[in-house]
Amino acid sequence: MLNEDYPDRGNVGPTPAMTSRADETFLDYIADLRSVLMMSPAKKVHPKANAVIEAEGIETKATAESVEAVRDVVRRKLPEAGVWARVYRSTQQAFWNRVCESYGLREDAFLRMLEESDQSGPGSVEWDPDYVYPDYAKVEIHLQPGGYVGHPLAGLRYDYGTRVFGGKVSENDYLHKAMAAKVPTPRDGRVERIMDIACSVGKLTCALKERFPQAEVWGSDISAPMVRYAHYRAIEQGQTVHFLQKAAEDLDALPADHFDLVTVHILFHEVPTPVVDRTIANVYRLLRPGGTFWISDFPSLGNDPHGLHYTNLLGAIDSADNSEPYAPEFVRSNVEAKLQKAGFSLRYENPADMNVHGRVCDKPMKGE
Amino acid sequence: MGDRSALEAELEYVKDLPGFSRTNPQFFSDPMIDKLLEITLLMAGEIWTNRDRHMVMEHLLATEGVVTPERIEAFKDESFAQRSEQQRLQFIQRIFGCLYGDIDVPEDRNHFRWLTGKEGAQDTTDSHSP
Known part of the structure; x- marks a missing residue:
């Protein structure tokens, strides 16, 4: 540069x-x-x-x-x-x-x-310069000026800013590489198409491509600045990844039964509950029978009934003064029940290692 | 595509959530204390930044005999960076230790794990330390 x-x-x-x-x-x-x-x-x-x-x-x-x-x-x-x-x-x-x-x-x-x-290239990016963002997405989450959607360099800013925010864990993308190494495969082992929803700057997306080099790997995000920068970052790493500007709640526009593996890292606590619900329904539709959905996010009431539910000091200060308006409703929700209600079978969840193993769900095979 | 207007109507409530708009919080009885603590935190950062520049200049003069702004900007040295990090942590403890009585540098500096209160959890990131 x-x-x-x-x-x-x-x-x-x-x-x-x-x-x-x-x-x-x-x-x-x-x-x-x-x-x-x-x-x-x-x-x-x-x-x-x-x-x-x-x-x-x-x-x-x-x-x-x-x-x-x-x-x-x-x-x-x-x-x-x-x-x-x-x-x-x-x-x-x-x-x-x-x-x-x-x-x-x-x-x-x-x-x-x-x-x-x-x-x-390699890879590609699709985005819409005329896209009108919903109000919920304009929040300056973590106090990032302009938030994720309000400045053309939001992706670049987020990349370096989260290096500071995350501390040592963010260096060399090692958290995302560690997560990608642990993301489970469908039970039949077939991974030909992957979708990483809310991919932001594409760290996990690229790490997934590294682990599954033969797969067609996509990353989607509501933010045009994020997917554009994610594409730049993927090119810098020589990774053939495809990025798409698309809100998680609008992914019903993509073909059904299409992906073998769908991942979502730390989206659910940064969007309102109705968006979480629509996202779960969309993922169920996007996955082929036997496909796997992997979610990494905060523990919630569903999998950690005696855990920290964003109460008292941290809850008040982080939600209000660090602009995390949607985190309280997520951690007090029962996302496990929502996943099962949508039709998924829950293979694994453990609140103690949410950063890496996350929650693992399978879309049942036809007839199961 | 889903029904955008139905979702927007459902999401009207979010505008009243704490944190939806940026706040201007006060954490001390006198708001001037908030401001003075912020100034102190930032000023110490500027002092550290100057100190780093001095250390880089001394290092370059000792090892290369010449220093230019361009050379300072391009300077990278892993062992220098490790020594600098230790000195920076001591600098912070020395200046701000009195705020809490006693403080130490946490061994686990995984911010995400700290935030969720799961500091004791074992995960495979430990074997991928940078």
Whole structure:
């Protein structure tokens, strides 16, 4: 990526590097700051805060009043929880701002890069410049400026931003490669067509292609900036993957009984429940009999009845102040029951390893 | 394609959910404390960034005898990066340790696992550490 005003700093894997070393260094600092000031203290801060919040009789609800009641207790009685929440919020804003500013210095060059990769291969990308996004998709999830759909460089921003957000786990796409290595195959072993729904920047999609090189691999996402950048990223990795701009709830436009394997990684907690329901119905239709549906997402009431259901401090602060409006309704839902009601048979689920093994469902063979 | 207007009507409720629109939260009794803590967090980042540049310049002068802005921007060295990371973690602990009484660097820095409260869970990512 060249721009006459800035030296070419190359890529970090398939991801364009920050425009300056100063930006990269600042973001490394933010990632470590979050590890030290958020992850480690949470073990002590959260239980104490949750006990006080419960003693105050605050019921966790997905309302502005409930969230403000939690913030009010934090302000009055829980200064350490206030520090935790402020670090969470301020570091989240800081890294997105820095990523956007840094790439923004070369915005024209990046837009040209996407225009060129749109017309290049291997693989392909289909997107609609006139697509009208539904309101639910315009949320600035995780505080990303413009969200997933509101800026033409949303995919590029998301790629580097999630490196900071995820910390070490995001380096070299190793989480997605580890997931792809564990994604189950249909019981008959046939994997000729794969669809990765809500593929964002295509990390899992490419990792699936790496594992199943003979398969035709597709990635779909509601966001044009995401699939365009995913295609660029796949080209950088030399992977023949096809990307399609399509909302999960609109996948009924694709042929039925077509795919052997469908994957969905961390979509369900970032969309409203009615979209989850339609997605499950669409996947059932898209899969051929005997095909497999793999879902990686938060534990929910269905598979973790005594687990963390986004209550108290984390529930209030993460949903409201980290813009995760749909996560509470997902973790309090019973997605396992929905899957079975749609016709799937549940092969495996375990809330303790949701990052890798996920939930595994099979579409029954005809007559089963 | 599904019935878009029916879905939109069903989704009207989401506009009232916390987090649908960006918030401007206050976590301390005096909002100025929120601002001052944010300024401190960002300012320490700028100090670290300057310190990194000094360290790179010293390294380049010691090993190559010359330093230019272009060479600093292009500089990559794995052992330098590992030493720098350790120093950065110590820098953060030294400056911000007082906020919680005592803090340490978590061994498991998997943010996703931490967020879901499943820190003790074993998964195969452990054998793929970067």
